Amino acid sequence: MQPQQETEFIGYINLLIDRTNESKMTWLQHNPTTYIWKPAPNQNIRLIIQRTSSSPLIYSFQAIDQNNETQMSVINVSVGVNQTLHRLFMTIENMRDKKSLSFLKSIMP
Numbered sequence: 001m002q003p004q005q006e007t008e009f010i011g012y013i014n015l016l017i018d019r020t021n022e023s024k025m026t027w028l029q030h031n032p033t034t035y036i037w038k039p040a041p042n043q044n045i046r047l048i049i050q051r052t053s054s055s056p057l058i059y060s061f062q063a064i065d066q067n068n069e070t071q072m073s074v075i076n077v078s079v080g081v082n083q084t085l086h087r088l089f090m091t092i093e094n095m096r097d098k099k100s101l102s103f104l105k106s107i108m109p
Helices: 003-021 079-107
Strands: 028-031 034-037 046-054 057-064 070-075
Touching: 003 079, 046 079, 057 079
Parallel strands: none
Antiparallel strands: 028 034, 034 046, 046 057, 057 070
């Protein structure tokens, strides 16, 4: 990824972090290390973030189109990109934890 593309990509990931914090994006946990976001339930379009290694922390990010084709695949490009993907992953996990605690609170007698 060229430096200009990397800067633009980081900007988009920061937007995803903002939208997630604003509860405008709800990510589904596919497994303990993978989250998926779909703009609509009946579409194949999706974004995927995955923690691929825990030591050191490495993340991958994919954008899949309606035809199930990968339009973007980013893994371990640079420290800056990986740190931004880490922030997205942690934001998603924090929002999921809040939702889980809210659910637990709602069902308590």
